[in-house]
Every structure is written in C-alpha cells, then in structure tokens.
Amino acid sequence: MVDKILLSHGNGGKDTQNILDKYIFSKLPEYLKKTDNGVGLDHPDDGAIVQGKIVIATDSHTINPYFFPGGSIGTLAASGTINDVVMMGAKPLAMLDSIVVSEGFPLDDLDKITTDLINVLKENNISLVGGDFKVMPANSMSGIIINTVGLGIVEKNPIVDNILDGDVIIVTGNIGVHGALIASLQYEIESTLKSDVKPLTKLLKLFNDFPNDIHAARDPTRGGLAATLNEWAQLSNKMIVIEEKEIPIPEEVKSVTQITGLDPLVLANEGVAVLSVNPSASKEIVKELEDLGFEPKIIGKVIQPTNHDNEKLVIVRTEIGGAKILEMPSGDIVPRIC
Numbered sequence: 001m002v003d004k005i006l007l008s009h010g011n012g013g014k015d016t017q018n019i020l021d022k023y024i025f026s027k028l029p030e031y032l033k034k035t036d037n038g039v040g041l042d043h044p045d046d047g048a049i050v051q052g053k054i055v056i057a058t059d060s061h062t063i064n065p066y067f068f069p070g071g072s073i074g075t076l077a078a079s080g081t082i083n084d085v086v087m088m089g090a091k092p093l094a095m096l097d098s099i100v101v102s103e104g105f106p107l108d109d110l111d112k113i114t115t116d117l118i119n120v121l122k123e124n125n126i127s128l129v130g131g132d133f134k135v136m137p138a139n140s141m142s143g144i145i146i147n148t149v150g151l152g153i154v155e156k157n158p159i160v161d162n163i164l165d166g167d168v169i170i171v172t173g174n175i176g177v178h179g180a181l182i183a184s185l186q187y188e189i190e191s192t193l194k195s196d197v198k199p200l201t202k203l204l205k206l207f208n209d210f211p212n213d214i215h216a217a218r219d220p221t222r223g224g225l226a227a228t229l230n231e232w233a234q235l236s237n238k239m240i241v242i243e244e245k246e247i248p249i250p251e252e253v254k255s256v257t258q259i260t261g262l263d264p265l266v267l268a269n270e271g272v273a274v275l276s277v278n279p280s281a282s283k284e285i286v287k288e289l290e291d292l293g294f295e296p297k298i299i300g301k302v303i304q305p306t307n308h309d310n311e312k313l314v315i316v317r318t319e320i321g322g323a324k325i326l327e328m329p330s331g332d333i334v335p336r337i338c
Contacts, residue, residue, distance in 0.1 A: 014328045014329065015330055016223075024041075025041060028041065035048075035050050038052065039160050043235070044231070044235075046084040046085075046088060047085060047088045047090075049154070052154070053153055053154045053158075054153060055085050055151070056150070057084035057085050057088070057150045058150070059077070059081050059084060060145060060147040061077040061080060061147070061148070062143070062145045063182065064143070067112070068181060069195060070181070070196070071116065072113050072116045073113055073146055074113035074114060074116030074120075075116045075117070076197055076270060077097065078116075078118075078120035079120055079270060079271070080270065081095060081148040081150040082150060082199040082200070083199060085151070086199070086204060087217045087218055087219055088217075089157060089207050089217070090153055090154045091155055091204055092150055092151070092152045092201065094127045094128075094150075095121060095127070095129070096128070096129060096149040097117065097128065097146060097147065098148075099131070099132070099145075100133075100135075100141070100144070100147075101136070102135070102140075102142050102143060103135055103138040104138050105144060113144065120199060123199075156211040157211045159215075159217045161217070161218070161231075162215055162216060162235075163232045163235075163240070163276040164215050164236075164276075164278075165302060166279050166303075167215055167216075167277060167278065167279065168282040168301055169229070169276055169298070169301060169302070170275045170276075170285065170296050170298055171225070171248065171272060171273070171274050171296065171299055172200075172203075172273045172274075172289055172295070173248065173271065173294055173296075174253070175220075175224070175264055175267075175269060176224065176253045176265070176267040176269065177195065177269065177271075178196055178267070178268050178270040178271075179262070179264075179268040180193055180253040180257060180267055181195050184256050187259070189256055192252065193252055196270055197270035198270070200219060202294075203217070205288075206285065206288050209288060210285060210288075213277055213278035213280075213281040214277055214278075215276045217274070218273065219270070219271075219272065219274075220269050220274050223266055223268075224264075224265055224266040225247075225274065226265045226326050227328060229314045229326065230312075230327070232276065233312045234312045236302075237305075237311045238303065238304060238311070238312075239302070239303045239311065239314075240300060240301075240313075240314045242299045242314070242317070243299060246297055246299045246300070248295070265326060266329040276302060286298065313325060314327075
C-alpha cells in the first residue's frame, strides 16, 4: 500500500487523477465545485469559467533543464497558462506569477527566465498584474518553480469539453516534440529537436469563426495526447478511435522514443492543440487552421459505443491493420516537464 507521494502522482495521468479524487474532489460538496453560471471542478478542464464569461487557469512549472532549445521555464510558464485560457475559448488579458527559487540560484539565470516570461506576455499584449517571490533554503529544494494564474474573457461561446458522436479529432501540429526534446537532454542523446513551446492565441480566431462547431479543445501537456483523449472519453462515456498512420510524429521524435522506450503519445506538447469538431465543418476548420499557420491533421473520430464495455475507451488502429487500447498514462512518465 502506498502511503507517501510518488513522482508518478504528478504525471497528469491515472495516478494524478487518483490523488485529486481522494484528497481534493471527494472533500468538496457539489455546490462548492463551481460558481453560479460557471464551470469548475464539476467538469475538470484546463481552467474554470466564472459567471459564464470569465476564465481562470493556474499551473505550476518545473523542468530540468530550465533552459532548452526553443525556450526556458519562463517561456513555458507564460505560454502554458495562456494556452489553458485560450483552450476555454477566452482571450487572455492578465496574469499573476509566483516564483520560488532555491538559495544560491544564479541571478543571471533568474534574469534570463523572467525576461523570457515577460517577453511572451509583451508579444501577446497580456498584463502582469501581481505575484509573489520566495526563496527556499538550498537543502530543501533546488532550482526554480514558477506558478502562474491566467485571466481571460470569453468573446463568444466558452469551450466546455463535450465531445459528440461523429466528431472529428484534429491535432494542429506535430506530437511529442517538447517531451522528446527534454528526454534527449536528460538522457544526453544527440538531437536537433527544438521545443514547440508557444502561445496558441491565433486559435481564438478559429474559435470565434466556428463558435458552435468546436466541441472540445485542449493543449496536451502532461500525459500528452493519450491523457487528453482518455479524459474526453471518460467525461462523455464515448469511444474515440484514432488512426496511428495519421498521427504526425516527426522522425527525430520517433528516434528518441525508440532509444528511451518512451511512448510519443504520452509525451508533453507545448505548442499544439487537440480539437474535437463537428464533422460537417471539419474541412473548413482544417483550411482555416492552415491559413493561420498551423499544420493540422485529422487523426480520428468519436464513436457511440455499441455496449457498455466499450465506453470510455480510446482505440488506436495500427498501421498494420490491428487495434490496441490507448490507456490513460500511469506510473512515472519521464521526462518531467511541468
């Protein structure tokens, strides 16, 4: 019997779900899981909706190494929280940050990290309106942790994940890049990968142009594509079927995962969205995504199960014609990125 926290409890998959259910969700009465005219812990998502229009999202970021090709923990913290707000259909307006560093942390590194964070906010016209700064003794932690809170306003309809029968599943770009990069750095594997970390604010135009056709949207960070699809299947009691050959995984990501034994479908992505959309609008949505500079791929669809045994399942049709269940990630998924 496990009587202490393990690294796997923070992986964003099944073990994280178990901790949240037992130690947080189960202690809250239903009326405290949301606000009037809002969405909260009653419907777990990237953020919460208050009074139908205000979106709040929070995240804590820790990564090793905290500088990497394509960005830093500062870039990651700002982009990750911006994306959580955007995935709820809201325009990000403001952010708060809380930074915790260990005693002895290099000031030059802190300067570069905060510059990266603030530059992302500048580029997206988002105000930094408050925060906190703490220092921990060197023997109690190492490195840096950044917590962020993002605030946004819904311009048309909020996106509350609710996949429907027949929906088409779309990814907006390559899968597994950020996680594979961090793995290559941690395992000292030679690689030319660059993180995909970036804000996804350009998607707001798509969400506003198709306010009734985007039924779910996520940026698949911790737990990767596998965690996102499994959460959707669990929330809806539906089955999701994806085609392995259609999932855009770069060859270098495949090389890193073959060496390390990692599954690219559970690795974090920091500049990619997964959408569940109305099939009648899917071609137009793909076209607009291309016009916005994305490289979208239709990878599967949502199916109403024919029996209860198939509810809440994600099935991968393999390239050789077989099928396998894509399970919610469990255990200690490396590398740790957030």
